[in-house]
Amino acid sequence: MTTATGSRTVRRVAHVMGFPVSLAVRGRHADDAAGRRAWEDAVDSLARAESVFSTYRADSWISRLDRGEVDVVDCPPEVAEVLALGDAAADASGGAFSVHRPRRDGGFGLDPSGVVKGWALERSAAALRALDETDFCLSGGGDLLCRTLDPAAEPWRIGIEDPFAPQRLLARVPVSTGAVATSGTAHRGAHVVDARTGAAPAAVAQVTVVGASLTWADIDATAAFALGPDAATWLSTRAGRTGLVVWADGTTTPVPDVQRSQW
């Protein structure tokens, strides 16, 4: 059997949805026509997500929905899927996470960005998952998912950025097949708010979540960040995830998987 172990890692980069998308791929189709086609399909999938969900585009479905010009049933089916994910995330986080953000005028605006990114990356990876004997790690703007077919192969080595010095690494975590998502204030400033108060959480600088699904790792990282002082406590209740919370004072709290810690 041909394994990906030891084979050369090929890298590809594109810019879509406002962030860079990086692919590291190794194995049989790393550098052939099928592999390149899968990469193009993944990027196309992300571009489609942007056209549907971008809150920066007045003509996106989500913007039209927000203005009341269309109903959910008029939109492509993934709109209902993403909004349902947002509701589930709101339930799981006690309301700290929401796709309905308080506006300055007192109303609520529709902003599913906290769900869309991880969900869209997860969906886009379907083309890469279809490649046989090929392992990959797909990253979009600092959130990523990995696939390794052979359990004996080396896991992907994931670095976690230092929120106080983004040119440095704060931690490392090996991931064979799974997802890593990080939420924080580096690069973009305070863009996550507690949906219950509309205020940016002060106690936490960065939250990283490792889990099976990038959709949920991304949601959990954002929700934990929004919970501020409760970030690590809440994250420790989430089964099947590990994580790392970096507090505003620079201290850190690694979060083991609640399932494992029960053993």
Place this chain on the structure above:
Amino acid sequence: MSTPVPEARRRRRLVVTGMSTLTALVLLFGYHTSTDPTASAGTVAVGTAVAGSGSTSSGSTGSGSTSSGSTSSGSTGSGSASSGSAAGTTTVTGDAADTRWGPVQVRITTDGSTITAVDVVEFPTGNGRDQEINAYAVPELVQETLSAQSADIDMVSGATVTSTGYLQSLQSALDQAGL
């Protein structure tokens, strides 16, 4: 500051009560199958052992794990049913099922009609690959300052990197180093 990571041990014990928790046990072992079909051997072994044990028949419990097609010698096989101290309590230990990560063996306790406890008496360990079936590693703090060139990493996770900030980012350096 750093929380110790639970090390895989040769024998782990999981005690659960009630039927609802059996679902959790099966999910625990079946967790990885959604992303890696090669893990199915382990899932079948455990899932079958639990399902078969519902009858409290030691025979069916022991033989249940053979459906994985990879049963080991089964040193504590079919005949290991024993009565406990409580009236009507029966304890049954299933055969150890070989998975690609190592042996898995489950012991159940019933009160005659309901499973009251499940012990995992044998669990794969040690070679690092057992993490594949039950959990992810906890991020490990890096003590030394690292640059992209010296870091032994494939990809970087960080707070949302925009395309404008990308050129300053570690990921950019990684991509360039690999192209």
